[in-house]
Each structure stands twice: as C-alpha cells, then as structure tokens.
Amino acid sequence: MPSSTRLAVDAWESLFRSQVSLMRRFTADDIWGPISLREYDVLFTLTKCTTHRLRLHDLNNEILLSQPSLSRLCERLEKLGYVAREPDPTDKRGTVVVLTDDGLTLQREIGRKHAARIRRYVGDALSDDELTTLDALCTKLRLAQEDIS
Template sequence: MTGTSNPAASLKVTTDAWEALFRAQVAVMRQITAMPEFGKLSMREYDVLFNLRTCPGGKSRLVDLNKQLLISQPSLSRMVTRLEDQGLVVREPDPNDHRAMQLSLTEKGRKLQQEIGREHVKHLHNLLGSALSEDEFHELRRLSTKLRDAVQ
C-alpha cells in the first residue's frame, strides 16, 4: 500500500464523523446568521455577492454561480432579480453565448460586499478563533478540502 491510499473507514466512523461535522456547522451557522452584518443583506444574498466577487473576471453565468451555492436555480434567479433591483448586480449578454447572460457586481454591490465582508471576518474570528489552534485550523481546512474534492 502506498502512502496516498488509505483503507476505507467503517460505516460507524463515517457516520459519527459526519454527524459531528453537521452538528458543528448547525451550531456555527446559528451564530453567524444572527451577526449584525446580515441586517443589510441576508446571508444568502451576501453569499451571492461574495461568490460573484471571487469569480474569474468578476463575472458568472447564473448556472455556473448556482454550482457554488446551496440554493435552487429558481430561488437564485429570483434573488438575483432582487439584487439587481437594489442596484447590487447587473446582467449583461455573455459574449461567448448570446443565449446566456453574465452577472457581475455593480460598484455599489462591490462596496457593500466589502463592507459586510470586513465585519464578517472579524465576527467569525471572534466566534471561532480561540476554538482551535492555528495548526488545527490548517488541518481542518485540509480535511474539508479533501472531503469536498472526494465528492466532486
């Protein structure tokens, strides 16, 4: 056996670990949704702005953006319309596919995302920063990435 292959975990170990991870996420998300920065936008709306900001070239088709979010395509479409009505996002024809539209942040959307983001990272650090050591956070990131890569 090489150093890169590991025996599969047992059913009990897999489900116990998943349950612990899920319960931790629920507890953290309850705290996050109550953070004051989400009085300006919902956490899901902020997630759309954040993901648009991190897209290559700052633009994304709706179908591609939807792959990064935990929301249905129809719900995302309605949310984008609301964000567009608020002047936070804009739709433009996709130069590579004239049937599709690309989404991007407006200057107002970019500023609001940055404003909320600055507060959000401070609050996240206050909430979680003392829960693990720096090495443990690196390991959590490594393991989380490994899990994500395994299911994609």
C-alpha cells in the same frame, strides 16, 4: 473499534451539526445591512472571480440554492444595484451575473465584519494548527466528491 461506516457517519454528523450551529450564529449577527446572509454569499462568490462575473449556472454550482431561488435572489440584488444581469455572449439562453462597484463596496464592508465574527466563533474555538488541519480536511473532502461516482 467502530466500523468505517460508523466512523464516516459520526464524522459527517459532527461536521454537519457544527455547520448548522455556526450558520445560526452568523445569520443572527447584526452585520448584514440591507442584504441577507444568502445574498452576501452571492456577492462574496462573485468577488472570488477575477472578472467579478459568473454565468448564473456556474454561480448556482457555488451557492446552496435552487436555480429558481437563486434567480429571484439575483433579481433582488439587481434591484438594489449590487449586481447586474447580462445575456451570456457565448450562449444567448444563459445569463451572466456581474458584481457592480456598489456590490463590491458592500461586500468588502460586510466582509470585514463577517471575518471578525468568523475569527471569534471559529478561530477562538480552535488553535492555529487545528484550523490548518480543518481547512486541509474540508478541502480534501470537497475535492474527493469529484472522483466519487
């Protein structure tokens, strides 16, 4: 029987390599229109907020980019009219990123196409029971990180 460390490493490698393979396929998809997959991720993250707005710092916690890279990405999205940046009313040093109506429309348009690709690449590879288990395991793993010091 492999050690707990070996099992954890093998599971991580499998998860990581699956994610890399899928991200390569998603990135290569011709569905992103005038934005990139990373820019879409920002729009998608903002749609998950009821107010469609997040402090740049909080957005950074949800996106896998450095703070300077995220700032530049948000500047580009602002120039395209998909987000607005405003001073944080509770902290004048902070910035709030706000999804515009055009940004919401674009996110929904691309999101429908992206969901179809997710269904094709992930849903066709796993059964409904496996998808449910994968979701539960990934959520459990993500939430456990808050308790590990």
